[in-house]
Structure formats: structure tokens, C-alpha cells
Amino acid sequence: MVTKPNLLIVGEYNRKDYIDLFKASQHSFNYYFLEYISPKEVKNKYYKNFGKAIFWGDYKSANDLLQIIRPDKVVFFFIESYFHVILNLACKTQNISTYLMDHGIRDSNINIRLEQHFVIGQRTSVPSRIKKIFHFKEHIKAQIFLRNSIKDLSKEELFFFSAFYNIRSKNDFINTFKIIDSPLRTANIYISFSSKTFDVHKYYDHLSNNKKVHFIGIPSYDHLVDLKPKTKAKSQILFIDQGLVTRRFFGWTEAIYKHFIVQFNKICSIHGYQLLVKLHPIQPETDIKLWSSLSNARIIENEDLMLQLPFTRLIVGFSSTYLLPLAALEYTTLITLENHPAGKLDVSKSFIDAGVAHPVYKLEELHQILPNIAQFHQQQLPNKAKFTEEWMYKFDGKSGERLRNILLSNEL
Numbered sequence: 001m002v003t004k005p006n007l008l009i010v011g012e013y014n015r016k017d018y019i020d021l022f023k024a025s026q027h028s029f030n031y032y033f034l035e036y037i038s039p040k041e042v043k044n045k046y047y048k049n050f051g052k053a054i055f056w057g058d059y060k061s062a063n064d065l066l067q068i069i070r071p072d073k074v075v076f077f078f079i080e081s082y083f084h085v086i087l088n089l090a091c092k093t094q095n096i097s098t099y100l101m102d103h104g105i106r107d108s109n110i111n112i113r114l115e116q117h118f119v120i121g122q123r124t125s126v127p128s129r130i131k132k133i134f135h136f137k138e139h140i141k142a143q144i145f146l147r148n149s150i151k152d153l154s155k156e157e158l159f160f161f162s163a164f165y166n167i168r169s170k171n172d173f174i175n176t177f178k179i180i181d182s183p184l185r186t187a188n189i190y191i192s193f194s195s196k197t198f199d200v201h202k203y204y205d206h207l208s209n210n211k212k213v214h215f216i217g218i219p220s221y222d223h224l225v226d227l228k229p230k231t232k233a234k235s236q237i238l239f240i241d242q243g244l245v246t247r248r249f250f251g252w253t254e255a256i257y258k259h260f261i262v263q264f265n266k267i268c269s270i271h272g273y274q275l276l277v278k279l280h281p282i283q284p285e286t287d288i289k290l291w292s293s294l295s296n297a298r299i300i301e302n303e304d305l306m307l308q309l310p311f312t313r314l315i316v317g318f319s320s321t322y323l324l325p326l327a328a329l330e331y332t333t334l335i336t337l338e339n340h341p342a343g344k345l346d347v348s349k350s351f352i353d354a355g356v357a358h359p360v361y362k363l364e365e366l367h368q369i370l371p372n373i374a375q376f377h378q379q380q381l382p383n384k385a386k387f388t389e390e391w392m393y394k395f396d397g398k399s400g401e402r403l404r405n406i407l408l409s410n411e412l
Helices: 016-025 062-069 082-093 108-112 126-130 136-151 155-168 173-179 195-204 219-224 254-270 285-292 302-311 323-328 349-353 363-392 399-408
Strands: 006-010 030-034 051-054 073-076 097-101 189-192 213-215 236-240 274-278 297-299 314-317 333-337 358-360
Touching (some): 016 219, 016 399, 062 082, 062 136, 073 082, 082 097, 082 136, 108 349, 155 173, 173 195, 189 195, 195 213, 195 363, 219 302, 219 323, 236 302, 236 323, 254 274, 254 285, 254 363, 274 302, 285 297, 314 323, 323 333, 323 363, 333 349, 333 363, 358 363
Parallel strands (some): 006 030, 030 051, 073 097, 097 189, 189 213, 236 274, 236 314, 314 333, 333 358
């Protein structure tokens, strides 16, 4: 009987969409998921379809964790907390391959150009991180884990970690990344959706041009590649929401958002379009209730989205990972909403500059656009192939397979 390798995934595994990146590899590994101090932080049990969750405080130290779990490889979604960094150092010491993997769109025109518009926590610390867990036992265990892990560091590693600890405790993770330029903070190898998404990692992680990286496409959207348009389209718009109020991005508030969806829904209704609304995974129950109160709008999940896409020609949304494959489909036309309260930011600049999206800065502009979708489609169609190559590497249904092959390889 062949023994499956152990794979440790470090990151937000409450997000089903993050876990589904590994769907093509689901039965190829023994999966372990790590991010939280306590099981009480776990809000979604979907990970159990892949493997088991482990917790920082259940081990004496990072070295102890690695010796017990014995991962063949460790995949990080981000390396920004004390726990992430200390584990990454332990992996380097034990010669365990580490990867930093894309889990969503990374775009220089957003992450770097509009950096000042993101509302980010100013600091992280063991006490602030653990205050969310009102259990003394977990608090103590996590502190012991971190303290013991620090004791295991070499002199060079200790010097680095002390500097990281001091800087990170006073800064958000973006400013920390800009200040800390050290290979001790970064993974051995990067797994990026494409060269365009990797550009952001190169900037913030101070990576050299010869840093090892694999481009794989986007595994989450492999299932979309074979979609074909139905001959008769329906008068419907697929709207990809972004949870901008929850994220507190670009000046959005609950009141502004509520006014927006009422007006947007009204305009679509005037022009005979029903709204199919795909919410972002982080959006709260209040957003669901708002959309559900509108007779012309219907919230859809991934399964229904797959059924409706062949009948849908028009996609509208804020800049989003999901817009990448939807813009790549030959039969779709993309309208991006740039009506952000913070001003004319062109958040979807990369889509606009690539010629695969038409921007709307005021909802009233839709009155001129919606009757002329065929015209905009003809403008966008010639640009889709280049856009797909730059942003999705390959849209061939094999991204998950490429990821699996990388994780099964023997590279260090």
C-alpha cells in the first residue's frame, strides 16, 4: 500500500474557497490545516472533507509540531504573523519545503497603487491575537508554544525574529513587509496563478528575478473551462459582489451600499434584466437580507451559477478574483463598477487597460450601456486571449493538476 505524503496547509481554512484550491489533490495527501489557537475559532467544518485541523497550542514548539506531523511540504497562504514566521524558520532548519501560494487575485494596480486605501490592523501581538479567545488555557498554551519555539532559534534566526517581532508589533503587515527584507521571512518557492499576480509578491517580499516560482492558473475555476453559451441567452446579469463594506474598503459604508444596490437593481429592472447576485464568502447575513428583499434580484451559489452562466452574456462586478475567468470566457461582456465613495480610483484598472472591461463611474451610465452590450462585446473579444495568458497563465482546466504535480514533486 502506497503511503500518501503529509501536507500542512497554513492559513484561513474557514474559507471553503481556499480549501477548494486543492480539490484536484484531495485524495493525494494526508492534509493538516493550521491557523488557529483554539477549535472555537473554527467556523466551517468543510476542511474535514480533506483532513484534520491542528492548533498551535497543542504542541510544545514549532519543531515539536513538525516532528509529530512530519509534513513533506508546508503551504502558506501568507507569512505575516509571529506564528507563521516562527514555523517558517523551523521548516528551513529541518529542510522542509515551504511554499507561498496565491489564494486570490494579487494586482499591482490594487495592492500597490491603492495601498493607502486599505484599512488594515496596525499591529499584531500574542496578547491581542489571543484576547479573542476567552479561555485561559489556550492563552497559556499559545504563549508557551511561541516561547519554546524562540528558544530553538539559532543566533541568526533569533536576531531576525526579534527584529520582525518589534516591527510587526507596531505596524500593519504591509508596512512590515516593506521594512523587513530577509529571505528568512519568505517561503522557499512561490505558487502563483500567473506572472501578473506574482508581481505583487516580488514587490512586497523583495524577491530577486531568479526566485523560484510556479505558475499554475487558478484551480478554483477549472470547472468553467468547458462552458459553452446557449443559443438563446436570458435577460439576466451576473453580479459579482465584493463585500466592500465588511472589508471597509474605498469608503463604502452600510448606508452607501444599501443605496447602491437599490439603485442598481432599479436600473437593471428598467432595462429588462434580472440580477443574479454572487456574494463574496465574507459577506454577512445583513447583505443577504438586503439583496433578498429586492424582487428583481436573486442570490445564487456556485452550483446555480454554473447552470446560469451558459445563458448569461453580461457580467457586472467590482474587481474580484472571480472576474478573471468570467472575463476570459469568449461569449461574456464585462462591466466593472468604479463608483467607489473614495473617488475615481479605477480599482479595476488592470481589466480596463487590458481591454476586457468597460468601467462605470456613475450608475446612470448604465442607461446608455445596457442597450448596447453587443458593441462592447466586440470591443472586448480580441483582447481576451492575451488577458487570459497574463492573468490566468492557462485556462485549460488543468490548474489543479499542475498544483498537485508540484506538491508531489521532490523539489526543495
